[in-house]
Amino acid sequence: MSYFRAVDPFPLESPEQTRLAAFYAGLADGRLTTTRCTGCDRTAWPPRLFCPECGADGVEWVDLPREGTVHGFTVQETGLPAGFPAPRVFAIVTVGGHRIFTVLLDADPARVAVGQPVRFVPLAIDPDSKGNPRWLPAFTPSA
Numbered sequence: 001m002s003y004f005r006a007v008d009p010f011p012l013e014s015p016e017q018t019r020l021a022a023f024y025a026g027l028a029d030g031r032l033t034t035t036r037c038t039g040c041d042r043t044a045w046p047p048r049l050f051c052p053e054c055g056a057d058g059v060e061w062v063d064l065p066r067e068g069t070v071h072g073f074t075v076q077e078t079g080l081p082a083g084f085p086a087p088r089v090f091a092i093v094t095v096g097g098h099r100i101f102t103v104l105l106d107a108d109p110a111r112v113a114v115g116q117p118v119r120f121v122p123l124a125i126d127p128d129s130k131g132n133p134r135w136l137p138a139f140t141p142s143a
């Protein structure tokens, strides 16, 4: 996938750029992780360095399940940034009680359905301007 750097839509993921670098390092390692509050034990999505439930700022990184189901989806056929092939299936996937906005890879738009089982696949995207590798969470149909 390529794109114009002037309109780079992706997050900056290195430890110098974000305190959530552990999340992106997990993706690079093939793991879907998030934060769990050490005070009330709740997990958050997206990962946060404070607990949105109890306000504590003690969190630990935990793995989420690799399997999920499609909660909802849409298909974008036009207007995608340069370098993004169409059609592109965007979905909200339910994983471990969380709803994750994501892209469905290798998904036939005519066959995607609510409730469809999907599995996590880390998606390598273009490196940042300093050449650091970058990853995003993605999913693909399980069957």
Ligand SMILES: [Zn+2]
Pocket: 037, 038, 039, 040, 041, 042, 051, 052, 053, 054, 055, 056
């Ligand atoms: Zn908490």
